[in-house]
Amino acid sequence: MSVITEEPNRLTPIGAQNGELSSLNLGSNNGDTIEELTREVEALKKKLEEERAKFNDVALNVVAQKLEPITGFQLKARRSLKGHQGKVLAIDWCSDKRHIASSSQDGKLVIWDAFSTNKEHVVTMPTTWVMTCAYGPSGNFVTCGGLDNKITLYKLSTDEDISKQKRVIANHTNYISCNKFLYSDQQLITGSGDSTLKLWDVETGQLMQTFNGHQADVMCLDISPSEAGNIFLSGSSDHVALVWDIRSGQYVQIFDGHxxxxxxxxxxxSGDAFATGSDDSTCRLFDLRADRQVGIYKKESILFACNSVDMSLSGRLLFAGYNDYCINVWDTLKSVRVSILYAHENRVTSIQVSPDGAALASASWDSNIKIWA
Amino acid sequence: MSNLATQRKLVEQLRREGAIERKKVSQVCKELISFCEAHQQNDVLVSGFTNQKENPFKEKAGCMII
Structure with a gap:
């Protein structure tokens, strides 16, 4: 194993076994070597696993056994929002429960009236692959970005061409995969292929905090429903989900399993747990207080990646969009599949329950958005 | 960040995480279930609309007689 470090003061290889530079001494911090640290990491992880196992006394689906199963579930595709010329990559509901923002591989940002299916605004971005879009909580602003490594803010107004009122408010050194407003129009969190997340002041475009910790591309983030906790979530190509403390900029919990x-x-x-969707074709439920995975949603017949998850208002249903064109509906508590929603003709990239919990929106590589209700 | 600094940060993090207070899975499951039961009444995606007319995305009837 060879070790590369950028530290300028690395000295004295002390563990030159088998003729290899297998450890390096920094000359500080009690002579920690990468080997010792790696060993310690392994030992700590094992201890942590044992500690978590002690608290794993029963499975969620066993506790939920006595619950009534969900019967009479029915959702129909009620609307089709058509107009994108390429894969739809992201959608976001407006707080008015009626409008939806979408962004696409075709380089367009579209604001839809989901009731009438009309397009209210169409903005052409300078680059294609607009991978993420977000509505400000007030409903007056929309942000988007992607392969341009930037987030552009648009002020929505009824009479003007909204592209005249744009402002770049965030940037990364690689593509931006996700962005969400933090409880108000004033602050925005972005996640990027540069493996960091960043917190921005929307008004000034000033960087407030950088969140370092993921070992690979950040794919997704979510904001806690409770503002008091000061935490948010992220998921990454490094296979883990992290819980971050917004104020300190440090991650406080690591959740692995995927x-x-x-x-x-x-x-x-409830804010106490979270769901994930992964390329490993499973969805999982992790609990913050138990500090571990408490549920897994998988089937032998499901072989394709899951791109997007969301939950119903009570948390009973878990919706998940997959690369096999399906949306699977899971009973979160009993860990069984309740239904399959099938209408898209290509990968389902993004799904989101409306703010009032009355409908589900889904976006797909088939260039359409569907509203299920 | 160098490999060494990353590993150091990870060790610190794991130590911190080792020290946090945990709840039993049985306990958190019960709480997830009670949250669900408390809100299931209002969760139309689970229980449906009591009247389809309340569904904002229900298609309008083909014609109306006034």
Whole structure:
């Protein structure tokens, strides 16, 4: 194993076994070597695993056994929002429960009236692959970005060409995969292929905090339903989900288990747990207080990656959009599949329950958005 | 960040995480279930609309007689 470090003061290889530079001494911090640290990490992880196992006394689906199963579930595709010329990559509901923002590989940002299916605004971005878009909580602003490594803010107004009122408010050194407003129009969190997340002041475009910790591309983030906790979530190609302390900029909990990229993270409405969707074709439920995975949603017949998850108002249903064109509906508590929603003709990239919990929106590579209700 | 600094940060993090207070899975499951039961009444995606007319995305009837 060879070790590369950028530290300028590295000295004295002390563990030159088998003729290899297998450890390096920094000359500080009690002579920690990468080997010792790696060993310590392994030991700590093992201890942590044992500690968590002590608290794993029963499975969620066993506790939920006595619950009534969900019967009479029915959702129909009620609307089709058509107009994008390429894969739809992201959608976000407006707080008015009626409008939806979408962004696409075709380089367009579209604001839809989901009731009438009319397009209210169409903005052409300078680059294609607009991978993320977000509505400000007031409903007056929309942000988007992607392969341009930037987030552009648009002020929505009824009579003007909104592209005249744009402002770049965030940037990264690689593509931007996700962005969400933090409780108000004033602050925005972005996640990027540069493996960091950043907190921005929207008004000034000033960087407030950088969140370092993921070992690979950040794919997704979610904001806690409770403002008091000061935490948010992220998922990454490094297979883990992290819980971050907004104020300190440090991660406070690591959740592993997924065997591939974590494409989607979503808080349970209680704020105490969260769901994930992954390239390993499973969805999982992790609990913050138990500090571990408490549920897994998988089937032998489901072989394709899950791109996006969301939960119903009570947290009972888990919706998940997959690369096999399906949306699977899971009973979160009993860990069984309740239904399959099938209408898209290509990968489902993004799904989101409306703010009042009355409908589900889904976006797909088939260039359409559907509203299920 | 160098490999060494990353590993150091990870060790610190794991130590911190080792020290946090945990709840039993049985306990958190019960709480997830009670949250769900408390809100299921208002969760139309689970229980449906009591009247389809309340569904904002229900298609309008083909014609109306006044």
């Amino acid at each position: 065997e591939s990229d974590v494409n989607s993270v979503k808080f349970h409405p």
